[in-house]
Amino acid sequence: MGGSGGRRTQxxxxxxxxxxxxxxxxxxxxxxxxxxxAAGPALLFQLPDGLEWLLLRAGLTVAPALFAVRVVSVLVRFTRSAQPSQPGRTKPDS
Known part of the structure; x- marks a missing residue:
């Protein structure tokens, strides 16, 4: 955030x-x-074993991946938007 490379302010x-x-x-x-x-129907309803397994695995695979992607995208967007285009001036679109 601080472009000078010094310590960050509070x-x-x-x-x-x-x-x-x-x-x-x-x-x-x-x-x-x-x-x-994804996994809700498998947990709420009596489904065939293969379908239950597939839905649970899909939920257990997609949810953590989405969690990681969301955290990274929010933090990358924050670091990009936190730096003004010119020191001491606001961005023209703000």
Whole structure:
């Protein structure tokens, strides 16, 4: 965040902490929704064994991958947007 390479201010550290928290909570929520959508029918209904296995494995595979992708995308977007185009000036689109 600080382009000078020096120590971060308290405001910058707080912003990073909030963004990390947002990334983790939103990723956990998104992964839980996707897992529930994929594996929910297998947990709620009596389905054939092969279909239950497939739905559970799909949920257990997609949810963690989505969690990781969501965390990384939120944090990358934050680091890109936190740096102004010119030092001391706001971006023209803000």
């Amino acid at each position: 405001h910058e550290r707080d912003a990073i902490t909030v963004e990390i928290g947002y990334a983790l909570v939103s990723a956990a929520f998104t992964a839980a929704v996707v897992f529930g959508t």
